[in-house]
Amino acid sequence: MKSAIIDQISGTGVPVRGNDIDTDRIIPARFLKRVTFDGLGAHAFEDDIAAVAAKGGRHPFRDDKYSGAAVLVSNSNFGCGSSREHAPQALNRFGIRAIIAESYSEIFFGNCVSLGIPCFSVSHDVADYILSSIEENSSMVLEISVENEALKIGDEVIAVSLPKGAKGQFLDGTWNARAQLLANLEKVRIMAKSIPYFSEYQSLF
Amino acid sequence: MGKNLYNKVFERHAVEQLQSGQYQLLIGLHMVHEVTSPQAFAMLREAGLKVAFPERTFATVDHIIPTTASDRVRPLSDAMAEEMLVHIEKNTSDYGIRFFSPENGEQGVVHVVGPEQGITQPGMTIACGDSHTSTHGAFGALAFGIGTSQVADVLATQSLAMAKLKVRRINFTGKLKPGVYAKDVALAYIHQLGVNGGVGYAYEFAGEIIDQMSMDERMTLCNMAIEGGARCGYVNPDETTFAFLKGLPYAPKGTAFDKAVLDWQAIASDSDAEFDDVVEIRGEDIEPFVTWGITPAQSVKVSETLPKSSAYKGSERQVIEEAYEYMDFESGQAIKGVAVNVCFIGSCTNGRVSDFEIAADVIKGKHVAAGVRALAVPGSMKVKNELEARGIDKIFKDAGFEWREAGCSMCLAMNPDKLKGREICASTSNRNFKGRQGSPSGRTLLMSPAMVAAAAIFGKVVDVREVIS
Numbered sequence: 262m263k264s265a266i267i268d269q270i271s272g273t274g275v276p277v278r279g280n281d282i283d284t285d286r287i288i289p290a291r292f293l294k295r296v297t298f299d300g301l302g303a304h305a306f307e308d309d310i311a312a313v314a315a316k317g318g319r320h321p322f323r324d325d326k327y328s329g330a331a332v333l334v335s336n337s338n339f340g341c342g343s344s345r346e347h348a349p350q351a352l353n354r355f356g357i358r359a360i361i362a363e364s365y366s367e368i369f370f371g372n373c374v375s376l377g378i379p380c381f382s383v384s385h386d387v388a389d390y391i392l393s394s395i396e397e398n399s400s401m402v403l404e405i406s407v408e409n410e411a412l413k414i415g416d417e418v419i420a421v422s423l424p425k426g427a428k429g430q431f432l433d434g435t436w437n438a439r440a441q442l443l444a445n446l447e448k449v450r451i452m453a454k455s456i457p458y459f460s461e462y463q464s465l466f
Numbered sequence: 467m468g469k470n471l472y473n474k475v476f477e478r479h480a481v482e483q484l485q486s487g488q489y490q491l492l493i494g495l496h497m498v499h500e501v502t503s504p505q506a507f508a509m510l511r512e513a514g515l516k517v518a519f520p521e522r523t524f525a526t527v528d529h530i531i532p533t534t535a536s537d538r539v540r541p542l543s544d545a546m547a548e549e550m551l552v553h554i555e556k557n558t559s560d561y562g563i564r565f566f567s568p569e570n571g572e573q574g575v576v577h578v579v580g581p582e583q584g585i586t587q588p589g590m591t592i593a594c595g596d597s598h599t600s601t602h603g604a605f606g607a608l609a610f611g612i613g614t615s616q617v618a619d620v621l622a623t624q625s626l627a628m629a630k631l632k633v634r635r636i637n638f639t640g641k642l643k644p645g646v647y648a649k650d651v652a653l654a655y656i657h658q659l660g661v662n663g664g665v666g667y668a669y670e671f672a673g674e675i676i677d678q679m680s681m682d683e684r685m686t687l688c689n690m691a692i693e694g695g696a697r698c699g700y701v702n703p704d705e706t707t708f709a710f711l712k713g714l715p716y717a718p719k720g721t722a723f724d725k726a727v728l729d730w731q732a733i734a735s736d737s738d739a740e741f742d743d744v745v746e747i748r749g750e751d752i753e754p755f756v757t758w759g760i761t762p763a764q765s766v767k768v769s770e771t772l773p774k775s776s777a778y779k780g781s782e783r784q785v786i787e788e789a790y791e792y793m794d795f796e797s798g799q800a801i802k803g804v805a806v807n808v809c810f811i812g813s814c815t816n817g818r819v820s821d822f823e824i825a826a827d828v829i830k831g832k833h834v835a836a837g838v839r840a841l842a843v844p845g846s847m848k849v850k851n852e853l854e855a856r857g858i859d860k861i862f863k864d865a866g867f868e869w870r871e872a873g874c875s876m877c878l879a880m881n882p883d884k885l886k887g888r889e890i891c892a893s894t895s896n897r898n899f900k901g902r903q904g905s906p907s908g909r910t911l912l913m914s915p916a917m918v919a920a921a922a923i924f925g926k927v928v929d930v931r932e933v934i935s
């Protein structure tokens with residue numbers, strides 16, 4: 262059982278400027294008190310949205326200019342903090358299909374892979390350039406190719422990078438690892454027998 | 467060249483290299499809590515899958531559980547919290563998973579429960595849908611925080627797709643000065659290496675200071691590895707580790723224990739082990755640290771003034787300015803003397819018995835400052851019972867602290883314990899993110915239990931060394 266192949270992603274962008282945007286900000290903890298991921302999209306960045314509004318501004322996630330965006334653009338260490346999958350789930354349910362930023366927290370990156378959301382890395386200057394381009398022209402379409410690790414905006418093609426492993430997973434439809442893991446379940450059981458703490462000392466519960 | 471613990475344990479558990487280049491890693495222990503698991507069990511049900519190794523999985527409830535006895539009466543008054551509790555009860559019973567529940571007196575923060583029961587052991591691979599799973603690395607285990615889809619992976623296959631990390635050894639040399647604790651050591655390495663300095667790495671904590679540390683202290687240190695961006699952190703198992711485990715309910719018994727010790731010694735890093743990077747931090751340079759901003763790296767020594775934003779450039783400067791604006795602090799001001807409204811002692815960082823002992827020494831015979839709300843929230847029911855048996859709860863109550871039941875509480879405020887408005891909280895937890903403690907505009911200053919205790923007494927940030935001397 263494979264998941265869909267993910268290669269071409271296109272859509273408009275939404276700029277979320279800043280470093281170290283943590284998952285508590287992407288989806289505040291109070292929205293974790295639910296037994297499903299349903300409806301999370303409406304609460305993405307809720308506290309940031311309110312804080313910006315209180316100062317008379319408008320957060321990009323509530324700005325009509327950016328409505329319908331599929332590509333989120335940010336700066337460094339995006340998605341740091343809590344391992345909550347609720348964060349990429351909220352973004353995904355909001356409509357985000359790909360992220361471009363300077364860097365990511367690893368757990369967040371991994372969670373995005375398992376939901377089929379590629380997270381591309383670019384340098385600080387390139388991130389800044391893309392952010393400014395979107396801010397200037399919010400209806401501009403970003404066309405991303407996983408295969409070519411390239412972003413096309415207007416006539417311009419910009420290199421974006423994706424680690425080899427994740428790239429392969431999106432291109433061959435194995436980004437949801439569960440099918441592969443399940444196929445090896447027998448090997449897992451055999452290996453468990455060879456590990457002393459599994460077999461010799463005890464069974465835990 | 468010898469091998470380090472990370473590589474030994476990883477290789478022992480690597481089932482196969484996957485197409486992606488990642489490895490399928492066998493997981494020795496899976497821990498489950500109520501917030502990140504209901505959707506994973508739903509995924510299992512939807513796919514008609516079983517839990518592959520229920521006997522290597524345990525669950526508890528920590529995030530949403532109220533911490534006053536009256537609020538814990540079922541059904542919980544918060545219908546959503548009750549629903550989550552019902553789900554974890556049903557899921558664990560349907561799939562035959564051991565549940566450390568309030569009813570059986572074993573409930574607590576998942577990262578406190580595993581170690582105190584002797585479930586967390588050296589050489590294990592451990593996973594939990596919670597980023598502070600890194601805590602368990604204190605025992606010489608590889609312990610990873612994972613997302614909910616991966617929780618479902620581990621439930622269904624007792625394995626995970628994992629990339630191999632690089633290993634950075636952080637050597638803590640010399641000695642700690644009096645009044646400096648494991649929490650300060652943690653804040654110090656995050657301050658030095660940054661919140662994303664550890665991306666792509668496992669951190670090995672070593673050196674004289676670590677050798678001298680108790681297991682509680684090592685857990686505090688490893689707990690915060692994730693705040694430094696490292697996927698996991700660990701300490702090599704030694705006599706301190708073995709002595710801690712001996713006799714605990716789930717630790718091996720009798721000759722099995724002796725045999726296990728031999729294996730645990732064998733998986734420790736060799737004396738000539740290779741590392742991808744080595745960093746040295748001098749114990750003498752560490753002082754009590756306090757965070758002033760909105761990331762755990764935005765901290766200062768308590769004697770220092772807040773950094774000038776003009777010293778930073780580009781996006782780093784933006785973060786600093788954002789932090790000043792949110793916290794309503796000014797560059798150049800002293801951290802000492804900042805008034806606090808709430809003091810919180812607890813969490814998986816500093817919610818174990820020794821943390822309360824240290825705080826009790828500071829507050830004994832004194833009283834919480836007028837207008838300050840102070841909470842002492844033991845990390846587990848076992849911690850609470852032990853402290854009560856020794857009368858330590860009384861020191862907190864006499865000093866005007868609220869003495870609570872076990873849970874995550876104000877670490878992330880998914881239960882009724884929350885900051886209000888712009889309140890400032892001196893907290894022993896691990897995150898000072900915007901809104902983390904339940905008020906979207908609430909403010910958090912992270913520090914050691916001794917420093918939080920001192921702040922409670924004085925109603926402001928003080929240097930605990932001046933108080934205890």
Ligand code: SF4
Pocket residue numbers: 528529575576577596598813814815873874877878895896
């Ligand atoms: S105490 Fe805080 S950091 Fe630890 S598991 Fe609970 S919420 Fe997470």
